[in-house]
Amino acid sequence: MTGRRGRPDEAGLIARFFRPLATAPGAALLLDDAATIPPAFGKDLVVTVDAIVAGVHFFPDDPPDAIARKALRVNLSDLAAKGAQPAGYLVTLALPDDWETDWLEGFVEGLAIDQEEFGLSLLGGDTVRTPGPLMVSITAFGHAPEGQAPRRTGAAPGQRLYVSGTIGDAALGLKLRLDERLAALWDLRRAEKETLLDRYLLPEPRLALAGVVATYATASMDVSDGLVGDLGKLAAASKVGAVIDAGRVPLSAAAFRATRVDPAAFATALTGGDDYEILVAIEPEDAEAFESEAAAAGVRVTDIGVLIEGEGVGVERHGRPVMLGDESFSHF
Amino acid sequence: MTGRRGRPDEAGLIARFFRPLATAPGAALLLDDAATIPPAFGKDLVVTVDAIVAGVHFFPDDPPDAIARKALRVNLSDLAAKGAQPAGYLVTLALPDDWETDWLEGFVEGLAIDQEEFGLSLLGGDTVRTPGPLMVSITAFGHAPEGQAPRRTGAAPGQRLYVSGTIGDAALGLKLRLDERLAALWDLRRAEKETLLDRYLLPEPRLALAGVVATYATASMDVSDGLVGDLGKLAAASKVGAVIDAGRVPLSAAAFRATRVDPAAFATALTGGDDYEILVAIEPEDAEAFESEAAAAGVRVTDIGVLIEGEGVGVERHGRPVMLGDESFSHF
The missing domain is CATH 3.90.650.10 (PurM-like C-terminal domain)
Structure with missing residues (x-):
């Protein structure tokens, strides 16, 4: 379960860092190819994705917990704007080859804090290595009353x-x-x-x-x-x-x-x-x-x-x- | 609507390249912060995400339509394994600064071909620039009969x-x-x-x-x-x-x-x-x-x-x- 320089490989990395975040049953402890979200009667599922790239959307030396929380929160903000309560999220993490265990621990700690605060579970994700900068892409899911998620299109003169x-x-x-x-x-x-x-x-x-x-x-x-x-x-x-x-x-x-x-x-x-x-x-x-x-x-x-x-x-x-x-x- | 060297900015890029792919009503023509997926009675929503990075998961000189289709198909494969029929997908595209219009046209054409073949709609996404290599992260959604998406965990001796x-x-x-x-x-x-x-x-x-x-x-x-x-x-x-x-x-x-x-x-x-x-x-x-x-x-x-x-x-x-x-x- 360990790769170069004693660091965990992908399965080990998921088990050690991300599994504790997968609290929803549909996440299947991140041991599966996909997660499931059960149907919610009278609710639309609202889905949104936002990615942040080191050096473009945040400073590479920002604290890792803040990077994680920002990546999650920019998506939660989209859910809030659509009148949706968060249900879960997926994380794609593109890690440069020189990632450090301490950094990833901080990153995961940031996600844990915000999961607790906003009441949602990690449902899955993908971890890939990249020769480029660190990138975090998060897909967030929420539930809004069916047909009631407000769009950008309903505004009228006088409002x-x-x-x-x-x-x-x-x-x-x-x-x-x-x-x-x-x-x-x-x-x-x-x-x-x-x-x-x-x-x-x-x-x-x-x-x-x-x-x-x-x-x-x-x-x-x-x-x-x-x-x-x-x-x-x-x-x-x-x-x-x-x-x-x-x-x-x-x-x-x-x-x-x-x-x-x-x-x-x-x-x-x-x-x-x-x-x-x-x-x-x-x-x-x-x-x-x-x-x-x-x-x-x-x-x-x-x-x-x-x-x-x-x-x-x-x-x-x-x-x-x-x-x-x-x-x-x-x-x- | 144009940025450096006459290429479209993000809004222009979405309008020109990606809007034609957003055929589902819930995609709101990609004019919104989030997409909606209406509830499907008796179905679980199956969600999966996989990312591919140039030079790691594909060759940078692969045809752009093939890169797009591979990025989508690796996710559709996860849906198939979970007994789910595809409903839609989100694309996160991290583009290096030297992207070319022709390349993106080919990429989008690849997505269009596979949407048609497999019956799904683009629901949303995010386009970011990166100083690193091209990366495509796709989140795919499908419907499986409620409680029936097979996991990795149900196998037993004799099967x-x-x-x-x-x-x-x-x-x-x-x-x-x-x-x-x-x-x-x-x-x-x-x-x-x-x-x-x-x-x-x-x-x-x-x-x-x-x-x-x-x-x-x-x-x-x-x-x-x-x-x-x-x-x-x-x-x-x-x-x-x-x-x-x-x-x-x-x-x-x-x-x-x-x-x-x-x-x-x-x-x-x-x-x-x-x-x-x-x-x-x-x-x-x-x-x-x-x-x-x-x-x-x-x-x-x-x-x-x-x-x-x-x-x-x-x-x-x-x-x-x-x-x-x-x-x-x-x-x-």
Whole structure:
């Protein structure tokens, strides 16, 4: 069961590192070719896949547990946006030849923590070696009420736009990660700097909001490539336009401080990526119920604007357009 | 919608190349964060993922349509082994920066051909760039009768062992690919050489056998890492031993010719990888029905041995042990 330099081969690696994560019966202890997911009456299965590559989507020297959790959480964020409760996931791990046991232990520990937190089981996966960088691709499964998973396509003029949490922290955190001097420029306190860096390292999937989203959202998506750009995608899919009130976009204390002194930071906040917040369209008559049920679920939601006839996304402050430069950040 | 050197960005790439493959309603034309699979009454969803890496699992200069089809088919083979009919799949494609439009067109064409042949739809995916080699990870979904997907664990002493198709062609094809001179050593005709090379390039998932497998197999897996090694996994999972009659292992005319003159070729055939045939355990009283229904499904199956008390895998010829060197071929 051991390969080069005393490290386990694939079967040994699965047994040692991944089997403890396979808690669902359908995972068959990872001893099989495939997993099974039993039928859930009245539920659609929602499936999503996202991959992250070292040096492209995360820093190779990020802690391995954070890499694992980010890989899982970006998928859980998609489930939340579709109103789905997570059921399980598959991991494809492409490991460079120089992988270390300690690293993999940290990686698996990260998955274990998040499985526990979000209530899901590893169902299977594939481990391959690569002469290239580390890559993690995760397929996540969830259940949503049949026919009720909100798409990007249901938004209509007159509906309100809401986002969860705060916007821009992760994008500002990435900038800080790349240039520490920005902390001084932005006049950040130590804890504020840490907040921004953490938001980039570890997204917070809004699964607590999934049920509320399934009930009320006419259209929904997660904000992963920047609020303005992603709203543009939702608006285009729904064949409507959108107007955001810049003054209502929810900012953390750290982001607020940065944007107050640096206009470029405001553009970064609204167009940068990695928020992993939920963006939804809500009928005006449902707004109060949506807000109150979101609050009951423990997630802050903020009305940031409105959908209109037409196309494109406008960002306004006191009724005047705000220019943000490039609209969208793309990982590709 | 275009990035560097006039090539499409991710959204443009999805629209141009992948959207035509997304024929299922749940794929939402790949315009959403996630896909949905509606509940199927009385069916388990069977899920599997396999990744292939350029230079590890295929040759970088293989035709792009063959790479795509292999990536899909290795997963369909897992579904067949679990008695499942395919429903859809997700693709994660890690593209090196120097990808070419022609290459991607060929890749997508390969997927289109196999979707048509095997009756499934692209449901979603993720495209990322990588500084490393091309990698394709596919997650495939299928439906099997609820609770009836055969595992590796149900085999018992006295049951018969069957394999579909012929064994060893792909492993011999890989040897030929690496050393063309073997064609002369093995005294192969031109068509035989092509047969072996093709079997390595393009596996044949035995989906026609899925229903019969779900009905009759007490244990089942696909043979991807070599017959002897994979049988060892099935036997270990079922806590039994197994004996193969070497003379009954089904060989193609090409493999038969090679093994007749080269004993090492016989070891390669029984222990090499990439067969993607189905290995099942069948109750003796079901053997006749299994054989006749497999024949009706158009798939040849061959009784190659028996499960016994104990552990491990023996290979015998005329009742005497045959030595094969390394038991199993592992991609890892």
